[in-house]
Amino acid sequence: MAILLQELTRPEAAARLAQMPVAILPVGSTEQHGPHLPLGTDIFLAEELAKRVSDATGAVVLPSLNFGYSWGWRDIPGTVTFSEKLMEEILIETARSVERYGVKVLVFLNGHEANTSAMKYAIRRVQDEVSVKLLGMFYPGIKEVYARQMESPTWGGMFHADEFETSLLLASDKKDLVQMDKAVREYPPVPPLYGMDDSSIGVISTSGVYGDATLASAEKGEAMMEEFARRTAALIGVALAGAQG
Template sequence: MILTELTMPEFEAGLRRTRTVLIPFGAVEEHGEHLPLGTDTMQAEDVCRRLAERRALFVAPPVHYGVCRSTGCHPGTVSITTETLKALAIDLVSDFYRNGLRFFVLISGHAGGTHNAALLDAGEVLLKRLPEAQIAVVTEYDLAAGEGRGVIETPGDAHAGEIETSRILHTRPHLVKGRGRAETPTFPKGILVRDKRRHWPGGIHGDPTRADADKGRRIEALVVDALERLVERLEAAED
């Protein structure tokens, strides 16, 4: 059930079928020269919608902005602070809880470590505040990289590379502008840098030239399967 498409009575009826909601988190972030800035949001929302076609659950509208640290110097990246993201996640889950939801999956299409740490922090706060809540925090990328091991050819593929280019070629081929080129960032270990683009000029981590739409279709199906297993475990959880 897509939340924004429901009427008030339909939402009430939905609560009699499920108390689970998926909340997709994304980003407005560069994805090389070939992928759209909304890639992360698109991927997270897509798998939530696919799963909603299989089983009764609510899909919240996506949060389009995230914490983008490594890509902060690249044109088109628009970031929010960790404090803002954490507060937003807490507010959203709290009000879904007030509405009767009890099982929450915060699924992020953006795999930034700082971004996801903020979501995890929010989840820990919510566990203390909401006694009946069961909460999962997962990155869509982790599911894709893990489940798609037999599909992906590029070791360490991470950002705007084979995985993400394949995914967008499958779902929105008209938004893919060429293929980009293989790249690995060269950030110095343990040292913070101001000019991040100097160490990562193209904004790609992986090899988008190995991408194709069929890989994207197969990876998406594997991610939806993994997400369904996570929901099943969450709904069966006892804390």
């Protein structure tokens, strides 16, 4: 059973972290995911994976970071976006906080690809300062898992509200929020200056989908989620052995 920090009492939290000094912070976003997925898709997926990893390892799951770097969707209703610098500071302060009571490994478990840079630079900035081992993870082994399980290609290497994310959410405890009757397929043309100027992903797709959401299934999602959980748990084991060694 997943161990959620917010549900523990003070003595329970102290005992759990003394026994298993690993904490997982689910990191996501609040932003559009097309006509068929909820705005909380990224954080829901990070939470689902975190719970499965907690089941496997006994690690404590911290309260989720529901907002992320969502600049591209900033004009879409419902979006809340942090700057990358603010994201870095939040992650750094989290590391400083958990170190004070003996956490040995802190995992930033990310469900929103655009947060990756903030995680990387937060770890680089603070790792020399803190003793806690920091890990930034975004679906470990994703390329291999995607190639084996997905029928549709990505949109230029990126996925958003597509077969991948829709399948994963169908395998989560938020599956009832998926409206498959509204799922669509869209591969919008890539603007010639995209990635080189301030072109926003928020205006490229008409539907908000980048890929083929119609091919999604709970079976695919379950297979992928279980593999991501196994890979994440194994990496945590490696990090914890090093931190305690």
